[in-house]
Amino acid sequence: MVTYDAAVDAVFKALADPTRRALLDALVERDGQSVQALCDRFPDMTRFGVMKHLAVLEAAGLVTTRREGRAKLHHLNPVPIQQVADRWIAKYAQPFTRALVDLQTQLEHDPPEHDTA
Amino acid sequence: MVTYDAAVDAVFKALADPTRRALLDALVERDGQSVQALCDRFPDMTRFGVMKHLAVLEAAGLVTTRREGRAKLHHLNPVPIQQVADRWIAKYAQPFTRALVDLQTQLEHDPPEHDTA
DNA sequence: ATCATATGTGACCATTTGGTCACCTGTCAA
DNA sequence: TTGACAGGTGACCAAATGGTCACATATGAT
Numbered sequence: 231m232v233t234y235d236a237a238v239d240a241v242f243k244a245l246a247d248p249t250r251r252a253l254l255d256a257l258v259e260r261d262g263q264s265v266q267a268l269c270d271r272f273p274d275m276t277r278f279g280v281m282k283h284l285a286v287l288e289a290a291g292l293v294t295t296r297r298e299g300r301a302k303l304h305h306l307n308p309v310p311i312q313q314v315a316d317r318w319i320a321k322y323a324q325p326f327t328r329a330l331v332d333l334q335t336q337l338e339h340d341p342p343e344h345d346t347a
Numbered sequence: 348m349v350t351y352d353a354a355v356d357a358v359f360k361a362l363a364d365p366t367r368r369a370l371l372d373a374l375v376e377r378d379g380q381s382v383q384a385l386c387d388r389f390p391d392m393t394r395f396g397v398m399k400h401l402a403v404l405e406a407a408g409l410v411t412t413r414r415e416g417r418a419k420l421h422h423l424n425p426v427p428i429q430q431v432a433d434r435w436i437a438k439y440a441q442p443f444t445r446a447l448v449d450l451q452t453q454l455e456h457d458p459p460e461h462d463t464a
Numbered sequence: 465a466t467c468a469t470a471t472g473t474g475a476c477c478a479t480t481t482g483g484t485c486a487c488c489t490g491t492c493a494a
Numbered sequence: 495t496t497g498a499c500a501g502g503t504g505a506c507c508a509a510a511t512g513g514t515c516a517c518a519t520a521t522g523a524t
Contacts, residue, residue: 381500382501383500383501394501395502398502416500417499419500419501
């Protein structure tokens with residue numbers, strides 16, 4: 231339970247940064263890109279910045295790598311996202327409908343004022 | 348597109364912290380809790396820490412509040428999670444199956460060594 | 465061997481973030 | 495009105511984070 235949550239936490243933290251999500255996007259668009267290729271797509275960042283973000287994504291299991299000559303190719307691994315998303319949807323899909331019921335119940339007790347101006 | 352992404356980013360950043368996810372869990376378990384009630388569930392944090400996290404969740408639209416007397420009740424709003432999850436599942440569900448195809452293609456070119464020791 | 469290419473490492477810095485506190489405001493009840 | 499209770503604000507600090515660089519290693523081509 232706890233050991234499992236460490237992986238979940240890594241995924242959430244990895245997805246928290248918009249640059250890293252953009253990197254994932256780039257890999258969705260074309261899988262198996264090298265660091266160089268990814269650097270070309272992010273001119274606002276140096277190679278080191280890109281590498282750091284890729285390292286975070288790899289540590290979270292969202293990206294796998296494989297060497298090909300002197301290049302390191304990065305492949306997207308959507309499995310962790312799938313798993314986390316499934317867990318969270320299952321958790322919050324139920325309250326979603328229930329919240330509507332709660333809202334209705336609440337409105338009966340505490341109706342909002344109409345804008346009758 | 349950009350204005351929309353700001354909201355998405357807020358949701359991701361809000362979910363990045365395990366304490367905030369735990370707060371959401373507490374609201375799933377029992378909706379409409381006051382700051383005090385939530386503080387009781389997190390003895391390792393002061394009231395101010397809880398308040399800050401709740402503010403982040405509220406700014407991301409994941410939590411809505413309503414005053415009742417001198418208490419401020421916090422309600423879970425699963426809609427943003429639903430929306431973000433839907434967008435991301437749609438984006439990464441397709442590459443999931445495609446990745447298997449890519450893997451198979453890749454294995455034909457670069458087969459892994461067997462552990463035949 | 466030599467040189468250009470591609471990636472790796474450690475140190476370094478500015479900013480953000482998580483967390484706490486002293487102090488203040490608002491609300492209920494006696 | 496007095497006091498206890500619930501929440502709010504701004505300042506403050508330590509740690510984590512995003513980002514950069516000088517330097518080092520490994521690979522491919524000539």
